Amino acid sequence: xxxxxxxxxxxxxxxxxxxxxxxxxxxxxxxxxxxxxxxxxxxxxxxxxxxxxxxxxxxxxxxxxxxxxxxxxxxxxxxxxxxxxxxxxxxxxxxxxxxxxxxxxxxxxxxxxxxxxxxxx
Amino acid sequence: xxxxxxxxxxxxxxxxxxxxxxxxxxxxxxxxxxxxxxxxxxxxxxxxxxxxxxxxxxxxxxxxxxxxxxxxxxxxxxxxxxxxxxxxxxxxxxxxxxxxxxxxxxxxxxxxxxxxxx
Numbered sequence: 136x137x138x139x140x141x142x143x144x145x146x147x148x149x150x151x152x153x154x155x156x157x158x159x160x161x162x163x164x165x166x167x168x169x170x171x172x173x174x175x176x177x178x179x180x181x182x183x184x185x186x187x188x189x190x191x192x193x194x195x196x197x198x199x200x201x202x203x204x205x206x207x208x209x210x211x212x213x214x215x216x217x218x219x220x221x222x223x224x225x226x227x228x229x230x231x232x233x234x235x236x237x238x239x240x241x242x243x244x245x246x247x248x249x250x251x252x253x254x255x256x
Numbered sequence: 257x258x259x260x261x262x263x264x265x266x267x268x269x270x271x272x273x274x275x276x277x278x279x280x281x282x283x284x285x286x287x288x289x290x291x292x293x294x295x296x297x298x299x300x301x302x303x304x305x306x307x308x309x310x311x312x313x314x315x316x317x318x319x320x321x322x323x324x325x326x327x328x329x330x331x332x333x334x335x336x337x338x339x340x341x342x343x344x345x346x347x348x349x350x351x352x353x354x355x356x357x358x359x360x361x362x363x364x365x366x367x368x369x370x371x372x373x374x
Contacts (some may be wrong), residue, residue, distance in 0.1 A: 168361065177260075177364040178301075190288060193361065225301065227362075243289050243308075243351065245362050247301035 137161055141226045141248035148216045148255045156211040156251050166229045167209035168193075168245065169201060171222040177180030178225065181227045184209055185231070216255045259283065260348050260365035268371050269338045276323070277333040277368045279348030287353030290331040291362065296343040302345075307331060309356065335370075343372045 141158045148154055160167065165186045170173040170193075184203040194253030198220060200212045209228075213220060227245040261280045269275040275362040281290065292304040307315045309321045315322045335342055348365040 170364075175366060177366040179364075180361050183361055223299065227301075244291070244303045244306060246303070247293075250299050250301075 137228055139228055139246050139248040141224075141251050143186065144249065144251055146251065146253050148213075148253065150255060152250060153212065153214050154216065154253075155213075155237065156224055156226070156253075157208070158210065158248060159208045160226075160228040160246070161207065162228060162246065163206070164228035164246075165206070165231045166204065166251050168227045168229075169199075169209070169211045170225045172225060173222050174248075181211065210222075213253075216253075218255045220253065221255045222253060224253060258365075259363045262348055262365035262368050264368045265366075266369040266371070268373055269335075269342075271340060271372055271374050272337055274334060275338055275370065276368045277332045277335070277346050277348075277370065279333065279365060280341045281329050281331060281350050283329075283350065283352050285352045289351045290312055290322065290324070291349040291351070292320070292331075293347045293349060293364075294342075295347065295367070296341075297344070301347075305333070306373075338372045340372050340374060343370060345369050 139160045168183045169181040172178045179195050181195055181199050182193055182201040184190045187206045190201050202210045226248040229245045259282050263278055288309045290307045294302045294304050305315050305320045307318045307321050307324045314324050321334045344361045345367045347367045349362050351362050
C-alpha cells in the first residue's frame with residue numbers, strides 16, 4: 136500500500152507564480168487534510184475535507200485554495216505565491232473520527248504523506 | 257489560548273534510559289482523542305500512540321506509553337529504554353468532538369526535540 140502520496144517533493148517558485156500540490160490516498164479514507172509546518176510552529180491546518188464534495192478552512196487558509204477531486208485526491212493550490220508561504224506541506228487522510236474506537240492501535244489516526252518542501256523566492 | 261502545550265523545546269536522554277515528554281491540553285469537550293507523532297530528521301510523520309478520553313487504561317505500544325491524567329489534562333509520552341533511533345521531534349496532538357470547535361481536526365503542539373546520547 137502506498138498510503139498517502141503527495142507531489143512534488145520539492146519546488147522552488149518565484150513570488151507571484153502559481154502551483155498546485157497534489158495528494159492522493161489509497162486507504163479509502165473519507166477525510167483529507169493539508170497542513171503546513173514551519174520551524175517552531177508545529178503543524179497548522181490549512182484546509183480540510185471531511186468527506187468527498189466538502190471542503191472547509193482550517194487555521195491558516197489565506198492564500199490557498201483546495202479541490203477535493205474525488206474520494207482519493209485532494210489538491211492544494213497557491214494562486215500567487217508569497218515568501219511567507221515558504222514551508223513544508225503535508226497532506227494527510229483519516230477515517231471520520233469516532234470516539235468509541237477504544238484504545239485500539241490506529242483508531243482515528245491521521246496518515247501523513249512524506250511532505251513537500253516549497254520555497255518561494 | 258493554546259490547545260496543546262509542549263513545554264520542553266528540547267531534551268537529552270542517555271541511551272537505554274527512560275524519558276518522559278510532557279504534553280498538556282485544553283478542551284471543554286468531554287470527547288476527544290490524544291495522539292503522539294514522531295518526526296525523524298527525514299521528515300515523515302510517524303504515528304506512535306493514541307488515547308481516547310473515555311479509555312480507562314493508559315495506552316501502551318511497545319516501548320511507548322501514554323501517561324494520561326485526565327483531571328490534570330495531561331498526556332505525557334513515556335519512552336522506555338531509549339535507543340539512538342529515537343532521536344527525533346515528537347508532537348502531541350488532539351482531536352476534539354463536535355463541541356470543541358475544531359470539527360474533529362487534529363491540532364498539534366509545537367513539538368519537543370529529543371536527542372539520545374550514546
